[in-house]
Amino acid sequence: MTAGEQLDKLEIKSSDIDYVVTSHLDCDHADGLRQFKDAMVARSEYEYAKKYLYIRFKKKWWDGMDLNLYDWNDNQGPFGRSYDLLGDKSIELINIPGHTAGLVATKITNSDGKYFLYYEDGGYGEKSWKDMVTSGISMDKSAQKESLEWIRKESLDPNCVRSLACHGIEEKTEVFKF
Template identity: 40%
Template structure:
């Protein structure tokens, strides 16, 4: 049995969005994140990362990137409204099942797939890994995303997939002191970091002396937590601020090996190993 945990940072294409999505800005536009009446000068292209955790007790994938269907007909796959808000790009070989194949891993080998939240670029590739042993989405996120009146989410992206819901319990970790212990040994903790979405899940991977923090979209990039820039989409700004402050605090801890945001343009594919 290996005495370490590895985290593979996998680049699953990119997304073009209004700059107000990752880096909130003051504007008279009521909904700048939709892209309506906003030109190319207001847009940025961001990477889309997923994270594979190799743990002595199994394999866990955090987020899934885009589905390969965005290569052929992204407007049909996402719907016109969602396509306008986030334009995908998924080069050949970068879909999540293709990335896993390069590592000689089949989707059925995955013990867990954890979805940080159910926006298109996080849950889009879920059907590529639908035969994973257990697929986990937080109960709060599930209820919000499956509300028929909530146009933010594209429910067809997970239709027909066997999804298990989990709940956060009281913990010493996180901005709201609530978490879920994935492997039962404290080494991979799913942490409630809401604000950008109701059930936003950050993931802390802990080794013997260091930890890695996967922020989900509670922070979009290093400058988010260093400059206190909230995500542009924040149904609960008070929660988002508290979650971002927690990310900032964790990033300054001497035992923090790395903070990984899903859309950080400063990051590139690499592997981090933490001794246990």
């Protein structure tokens, strides 16, 4: 189901969305961005994707779009590269390279220090980080393992109320509040 279809199902208009963060530029994450204005992507991911056009990425997925490229402005995560979206550490886009160079996990932290971790293609669900199973597609297997170890540590932290992957078989569309 596309992002637009999921928003329709939840009766949310794309114009109601303040930020659209693209975890990385693989087709299943980037194809469909045109329905949103100023989608955000890490500059390192954009530069990486441009190097591998026609091998793994297609320029048409984002060509002509006003992508909002951002550079790391904080030091969270396994490689000390993150982007503090609101400037208050409540939403951190954390670089978890391996699958792609600029892949980010999103960590949303409430005022009590509890957080939700959405680690996209950093793993394929809970089984990935429990058994340390990396995904089949990798630009850097060593970095991917280090990122997965970080996901495991974060997911097991008592302050983590939920962690999710994008493609886990146990995942379903849901509205999550904490």
